[in-house]
Amino acid sequence: MSEDVIKTDAVIIGAGPVGLFAVFELGLVDVKAHVIDILDRPGGQCAELYPEKPIYDVPALAVVTGQELTDRLMEQIKPFGAEFHFSQRVESLERTGDGFRLTTDADTVFECKVVVIAAGGGSFTPKRPPLPGIEQYEGTSVFYSVRKMDAFKDKDVLIVGGGDSALDWTLNLQPVAKSLTLVHRRQEFRAAPASVQKMLELVDSGNIAFKLGQVTELHGDDGQLTGVTVKSPDGSTFEQPTEVMLPFFGLTMKLGPVANWGLNLEENLVPVDTEKFETSEKGIFAIGDINSYPGKLKLILSGFHEAALMAQQAHHYVHPDKKLVFQYTTSSSSLQKKLGVK
């Protein structure tokens, strides 16, 4: 484990629009934040699910795409210099003497005074194909991501899917694996055309095999896969021997480790009060789609409001000896100084 502990005022879990705006509201009241997200970029659902889709209910923006909204928020929060930690998931959250200690799955450790959970629908995790018994192979023969390519050295590898992840790993693992077979349900691929072209060249040169179909059964023992049954588009089936399977079917949202942090939960949501948006644990806030309270609406604009009120209370925890005077960015010179207005 890394010995370098990152010390900060606030840790925001989730870099979706609400997590991003929390940086702004916390920044205005002198609370410095670090932001952690499982995705490799900011935007959360807006980036992952609908970057190109229009959103019509963000005040003052008649129409804005998920990506534009993300870009605009990143611009707006720039003055506060929040640090981002992408492709990481917070695994543990513990109370320390006067604050919290968080550890991510990349062993990054944070110590902070307040925690803001802005995790939306939960963390994006790879979809698990609904194949009977797949659990017993996970981590030994079935993998949803590649942490170390060496793990696949000299193995018979089967990759399933037709998106960018499937194609990228086909290209990357081909030189490492003993054999590589790509299985996809159709001749067309949603992946980048250049990757598809390269993959087809590898098929032509006999370096990989491509088979049309869908995996319907897994075969093996004690977590060790020996092969799978593939159903072809014409309905016939065949056996494909393999030691390893990498299915790439996109992401789904799961609450994940939040469930283990000792917070009260109701139907996978975190109940909060509507004055401070604080959870059952003092100093831990929940804003945006992940919280619940009477009348809750899962709207981006509601999350923004929640961020503003949360920040007031967060300020009290981080600066207990300072009195907070409510100010407007339009007229306050001190707020404008923080925003870098000249």
Place this chain on the structure above:
Amino acid sequence: MARITFIQPDGTENTVEAEPGMTVMEAAVKNSVRGIAAECGGACACATCHVYVEEKWREATGQPEQMEEDMLDFAFDIRPESRLSCQIKVTEALDGLTVRIPEKQF
């Protein structure tokens, strides 16, 4: 108004009323029909509202456009009658439509 029937994998049926203009997914979610996760809320971005359209309705519901066909790559147990219900717009002509819900969305 169009009546739409959802058949669960265990055979139970829910028939709901849908306004023309809404999607089959919305009709399911509005009526709390099990098995339509619709995680992305209808953006054709998650493939968790997968349904099988009954044979006799396939012409009326039409074929998936390319975006939907691409997204079906992220669903499981794809069949020729597979559709994403967020991409089927309800019309009066779909009154009586029957769709089957897959065993699991993921």
